[in-house]
Amino acid sequence: MEKSLGKYIKAICFLLLVGVSSCTSDEKITKDPASEELVTEARNFLTGDIVLSTHATMNGVNKTLLESGCPTKFNFKWSETDDNIFTISLLDFTVGNMGMVISFKCDVQTMQLNSWEQDEYKGSGWIKFYGEDGSTWGEDEGNSSSAKGSNVKGYYNVYSHEINFIVDYNMMNVRSECFLQTVDKERINNYEEEFAQFEKDLEKYKEDHGLN
Template sequence: MNPFIQKHAPLSILLSLLALILSSCHGDDDLQLTPVNGEYIAQAKEVLTGNVVLSTRTFMGHDVDLTRLETGCPTKFNFTWQGDEMEIRLLDFHVGNMPFIVNFQSKARLYTLNSWEQKEYKGSGWVKIYGTDGLSRTADRQGKPVGKKQGATIQGYYNVLTHEINMDINYNMMNVHSDCFLQKVDKHRIDRYDEEVKQYEADLAAYKKQKGEL
């Protein structure tokens, strides 16, 4: 074998492997931005429309749980559609140790899952919810506007067959984000929303009392 080829063969192999990996990643990136078919969108519209109550935990960074309770708090989202694009709104959101009121809105679309996501969300019916450049507005506890910030994002996964959902909202403010952990959408929760909020507040008060905070 030519000494030059023998010397540089390992480097050539390494570069080929790197190119293959980058090509594979690029393919996945393209796939995750591929819109789902119209049937899946129609099925999502049947459930993700109007006011939907989901259990949510809100964090500052990765460690500070502003909601305080592991079960989260009932949170009322509003879904509206224009064609294949949805708009998700969260209005007057303020629970637990949150120092301000949040109003959030973002447009989003449904996409197919890439190969990595398919390993986590197995089975039929899963779609990806993805939206960027959302708007977050904050107000103090008296409702006086404090600030607003573009660049909020929402990413989640929804199963049009089982109605399971999870979502993560990054408000692009003070490193605060809300996690709607995996759960089933129950359209009847809106009828119990006020009752659930009162129960959350009672459970939170009991938790604080147990911790010596009250």
């Protein structure tokens, strides 16, 4: 009986040790830069002003209302001193009757996916990007202020150009959620028209649902 119990305890200890080692390994991978090849592909495409569809949420409630999201202009600017870092900026964001224009930017670093993330984002070409403590401003970037506690976390496939990421502003539980979609760099050419149509569709949605 004692021998069986001893074997059982040893087995449990072994499994715990393996589990801890796996978690430690995944944590290390999470912080390791993405491969040079993938980063080069990302730098060549994910750059400049790009329009993506987003949901603006507050306390988990979608304030953009429409399932298709709001066309939102982002800027991707890669560092000239570190190949693994770029700045992602949310430019001149406003929806409906917000009454103000908000911009936000944050430096993010490219990383490898850990094993759990690889299960969710299957196939080759995926990189992760993450950054903390961005800055925000209104109509004048010269008056920007620190957005302590804010963060950006996202995933991008350098081959299919699929992307999704979340910007957490650490303010009133407000987030911008860029759901999984394929980057279309041509959308920037029709951004004004697309945003105007979104505003019309948003007003109609509010009327149809008695939200005005």
